[in-house]
Amino acid sequence: MTEPTYAFAPPAVVSVPVQGRAERFAVHRIYCVGRNYEEHAKEMGFTGREPPFFFLKPADAIVVAEPGQTATIPYPTLTANLHHEIELVVAIGVGGRNIKAADAASHIYGYAVGLDMTRRDLQTDMKKQGRPWCIGKAYDQSAPIGPITLAAQAGDVNHAAIWVQVNGTDRQRSNVAKLIWNVAETIEHLSQAWELKPGDLIYTGTPEGVAAVVRGDTMTGGVDGLTPISVKVA
């Protein structure tokens, strides 16, 4: 077999560093859970009790916040209301279909802290029209993420504090235990809809307190037991 040739250079593999390892985590897909904390669902105008639902971001929306450094994202086009959503991110190491919640842990490679950056005005407009959210959620550089901590070294992330500060002031502060659909249940639901693959990332949802950032703001966020991230809006 001869190697295929391409019309242009294939895109580079998107990857995230792994704490304490030389190997990097190659990203396949980015799944996101919508309205997965009750108080956030309420602030978005919903009751807080509904089956989980999902959307995706392209893998190349990832912006890596290297440990101990501040990553930079540009203020995106077309919006006047850019929101932060701090989230626990699950990194899938073993794929599968129809994974039971009781087996979910064996599919998890590790965890990271992520920001589901959102052009809220565009998302709201699309929602009103019953149109897809892509332009609000899946835009370029919309998925900052910190390094992945291996699951065995991450502590009890299911009961960890989750928080983000903007310029040193609290914006969001909650606990992962308040997820409506926890990590294992999310994997169960998600793997019924899509075949999970090694390299998939799952942004599990954000607690209440989402709000706007402007150029010059620095977001610092974390989940206890994981490496915090720092991201500046340029």
Ligand code: MN
């Ligand atoms: Mn989100």
